[in-house]
Amino acid sequence: MASPEDVLPPLPADYQISAHDMYQVLSTAMWIGGSSPNFKYETTGEVIKRYADYAWEVQGNMTAKEIAKIFGPSESEADWLIGLFDGPQNFAGTIVTIAYQIAPRLPHPANPNVVVPLFIAFTVITTLIMALRLWSRYKVAGGIQPFDWLAVVGYVLTVIWGAVSVYHDHVNTQWQAFYDKSWYNLAGGLETYYALTVFYPWVMMVIKLSLLLFYYRMTNWNYIRWSVYATTVIVVGTSISAFVVWLVQCPHVRYWEYPWEICRINLKKAQVAFAGLYIFTDIVIWVLPMPLVFQLKLYPRERLLALITFSLGAIACVASCYRLAMLEQYTNYSSQSSTTLIIDAWTITELNLALICSSAPAVRALAIHYAPKILNSLGTVAFASQTGTQTGKKGSIGSSTGSSKAGAQARVTADPEK
Template sequence: MASPEDVLPRLPANFQLSGHDLYQVLSSAIWIGGSSPKYKYETTGEVIKRYADYAWQVQGNMTATDISRLFGPPVSEAEWLISLFGGPEEFGATIVTIAYQISPRLPHPANPNVVVPLFISFTIVTTLIMALRLWSRYKVAGGIQPFDWLAVVGYVLTVAWGSIAVYHDHINTQWQAFYDKSWYNLSAGFETYYALTVFYPWVMMVIKLSLLLFYYRMTNWNYIRWSVYATTVIVVGTSLSAFAVWLLQCPHVKYWDYPWEICRINSKKAQIAFASLWIFTDIVIWVLPMPLVFQLKLYPRERLLALITFSLGAIACVASCYRLAMLEQYSNYSSQSSTTLIIDAWTITELNLALICSSAPAVRALAIHYAPKILNSLGTVAFTSQSGTQTGKKGSIGSATTTNSKAGTQTRVSEK
């Protein structure tokens, strides 16, 4: 019998794959790779070629029993696979076309090498910032506060999330496209990304709660505290809802092992919706302390430094927006966007920047403590220098209540 290379016509030199063609190939790679446990360590492109050779030998008369015997799926799953392509003849024709005509024209994009360098760099920087934050609380504020311990928990969770992302980078191999990976790597990649998706809401919730608790204890202004209450409800509700959605989106948690099942929820749309809510709370948390800064009786330069300190939160907001854009772009089926490592990279950036920016007031207080002549400032919104308190002078909103500690003086903003 003549081989497919000798019979099938060659595609013209100027032939270009359409988006629909790529989607068909990538989908076929997932369906066929997941239904061929005997060849789970071969690339799904090679497995498609095995199916194509079998289809060519039997002239398209493919049966579920033979597929089960040759490739390892249960007969019921093999029947589903055949019906998915519209019957044995259509199945055979499609995979022969993919294997011997389209495959030579398929692109083979490599995965970006960004996750590991970002994780290492941010872990070093964030560790240093967190150490300075804790030292500042001890040296300047007289002790580590509950919101600092929450930030420490957020730091530990951020490092854990990044470590899982590094493993995700490793298991994904160097290739992006599904047809360049084995089902072993694909399924492990899906499982790891699922773990990252389920874990993410908890990390984000802890970091945001540490900031909200800081603002709550910084003042007794009613509108600030009610804003903190409302934002906390949104943050906790969003995180719990996201966690529940990821767990219940499909009939089985390990949905990648059940390709014939239809999930209840569109994962991409759900991720975008929750990411948008988190961005909204990012903006609220960024804006929340601004009225306090404007009410402080500060010299212009001191006010500017305070505004810059709290405005750093905008950087984390920008990172969140970029992460949302990556969710939109890299959750699609195409040879150039069938990877989620870019999403991992922006999530690492987002989480670490949130911790770094939330630590800025404490780091600034430490700098003021050790270099008052350089910064020429006597306090931050939450702290004053160790030299003492000037009650009723610049640096208070309305009336300020102060409590002395062994390391310095902590200012708490009060309503008149």
């Protein structure tokens, strides 16, 4: 019998793989890979070629019993696979075309090598910043507060999340496209991504709660505290909802082991929706302390520096927006946008920047404490400067506690415990 190379005509030299054809190739790679446990360590592209050779040998008369015997699925799974292509003849024609005509034209994009360097760099930087923050609270403000301990928990969870993403980078191999990966790697990547996505809401919730608790204890202004209450409800509700949605999205939690099942929820739309809610709370938390800066009596330089310090949170907001854009772009079904490692990279950036920016006031206070002659005129933000020569309690926004220009009194203390 002649081989497919001898019979099938070559594609035109100017042939371009359409988006529809690419979707078909990637889908076939997933279905074939998940239905061929006997060859789970071979790339799905190679397994498709095995199916094509079998289909060519039997002239399209493929049976569920033979597929189960050769490739390892149950007969019911093999029946499902044949049914996806509207029968054995269509199935045979599709996989032979993919294996012997389209495959030579397929691109082979590599995964970006960004996760490991980002994880190492941010872990070093964030560890240093968190250490300075705790030292500042101990040395300058008289003790580590509950919101600092929450930030420490968020830091630990962030490091764990980053470490899991490093494993995700490893199991994904160097290739992006499904047909360049084995089912062992595909399933491992899906499983790890699932773990990261389920874990993410809790990490983000702890970091945001540490900031909200700080704002709550910083002042007794009612509108600030009620804003904190409302934002806390949204943050906690979003995190719980995201967790539950990921647990019930498909009939089976380990959905990658059941490629023939249809999930109840559009995963991409759900992720984008929750990311949008997190960005909304990011903006609220960023804006929340600004009215305090404008209400208190501060010199123009102090007001500007206070605004700059609290405005650093905008950097974390920008990172969250980029993460949302990556969710939109890199969860598409194409050969060069199916990687989730870019999403991992931006999530590492987002979480670490949130911790770094939330620690900026404490680090600045520590700098002022140890360099009073140079920085004394800058004032302190969020903590009192205990130099031993102060005559009154410092404020957490400016250089001293005072009333607003409108005459409203506020308790804005250096130590929320006092």
